Amino acid sequence: MSVTPGLDASRCPLCGEVNRCAIELERETGQAQGPCWCMQAGVSREALARVPAEARGLACICARCAIDAVAPEPVLTPSPSGRGLG
Template identity: 75%
Template sequence: MTTGAAVIDVSRCPLCGESNRCAMEVERETGQAQPPCWCMQADFSNAPLAKLPESMRGLACICARCAAGTPPQD
């Protein structure tokens, strides 16, 4: 039985799919202490969070590029 909910890869940015390089998630998965994550000092004011469906919020970190509001390069 499926619930219809999307499976979230916590190592990937939910906006662009690139690696989010979340040190906190690496520490959780490996049990090895990590330096403070880049996100602890990041400014998220330009992040296009409105593009992220409500059901996907709070489940995986966005990447530094998306946090800065920089569009992906195609």
């Protein structure tokens, strides 16, 4: 999978903080990780909609950005690339 130049998949595309994505960490280190926090978190459609198009499916948002925009009906939508949410 190609990565957008300048895109750091280990950082939240909304705030730039480390997103703590277990899937990305496993890819980078080759060491098995447990399930990513985002696969069990409720993330609103609004939060996912704020992810820039060029980062969708390539970089996860961080827990803080996910929590800041939690909707009444949480939505879990893994990306088509299988690399977490967003």
